Ligand SMILES: C[S@@+](CC[C@H](N)C(=O)[O-])C[C@H]1O[C@@H](n2cnc3c(N)ncnc32)[C@H](O)[C@@H]1O
């Protein structure tokens with residue numbers, strides 16, 4: 102499988118990806134502020150049943166802007182893509198292939214909740230061209246899953262991963278969250294070990310973020326739950342990295358580990374290394390020709406625009422050199438292959454080397470383990 106690096110593809114342009122947002126969930130987890138809606142929240146003017154056709158009309162509208170460029174990666178994210186019938190997800194993928202064109206060996210991922218798939222759904226997706234699946238496992242500890250208000254249990258995850266393998270998915274990833282209130286370091290070890298027992302090709306592990314405006318943030322504000330301190334969260338990162346490494350998974354981005362180069366998420370790598378992408382769906386962002394734009398957020402507004410053959414674009418911005426530099430440093434610093442030193446302040450780089458937060462590998466600075474725990478501060482110093 103080809104591994105995406107920044108820079109031009111065979112067409113002489115940056116590698117191209119397509120992101121398809123599916124804004125539906127059966128239940129909203131209290132901590133989540135993604136652009137997603139339960140049936141109750143959705144209101145009038147948009148339905149799950151009409152979503153695929155609406156999104157296909159957006160793909161039709163945008164296809165001419167990337168004419169002749171093969172799509173290297175497609176990522177269905179949410180929300181919960183598997184809230185749509187698998188046949189609709191396959192129809193959407195076909196539309197990307199028919200209207201734009203998939204590159205040979207394109208990576209096609211869907212996110213899925215562990216309790217939102219069955220063998221038939223997985224077989225339909227695999228037969229329809231999906232080759233990578235990412236399950237939102239989050240934890241293997243029931244009280245942690247309860248605090249996160251997840252609807253699945255650890256047995257759902259085991260089953261879902263087994264079914265995905267049986268359906269022929271080569272690449273299976275699981276997402277974990279650490280730092281949930283009430284989660285001990287031993288709870289976290291249990292979750293990591295459980296995840297590893299599933300032999301995933303890829304793991305993402307994110308520290309729980311308290312997103313303002315969520316039900317969870319209100320609980321934290323009322324003192325009903327208490328967030329762990331930074332030291333404990335750092336200990337959990339170090340523990341996870343150690344356990345992942347012992348199991349043969351290597352970090353390639355701060356929150357992402359893979360068994361080998363072919364198991365990395367090429368779609369996310371495209372975001373991090375200067376690729377371009379079309380974002381389909383309400384609230385989705387696109388990036389093309391140094392311009393970023395984003396769609397209207399609500400599925401009903403999105404559907405209305407497309408029904409009137411109007412663009413769903415809400416707004417956009419041109420990315421000037423200064424913004425591109427800041428974004429490059431922010432994203433590259435998080436990568437195992439490191440941030441290119443070009444354009445960076447040499448005094449700041451020397452100071453970070455002296456403090457043991459980075460090492461130098463040819464013309465790049467690479468975070469040490471201590472640096473990974475202080476990555477935001479490293480970025481700030483590099484941009485100061
Ligand atoms: C948008 S979700 C989609 C996957 C699927 N709906 C699920 O939750 O299983 C993608 C991932 O974002 C992460 N996530 C969402 N909200 C988060 C938060 N507040 N803090 C940390 N990670 C979060 C979760 O790990 C989740 O698996």
Ligand code: SF4
Nearest residue numbers: 126129130133179180
């Ligand atoms: S974490 Fe996943 S399942 Fe939960 S509300 Fe967010 S997108 Fe939906």
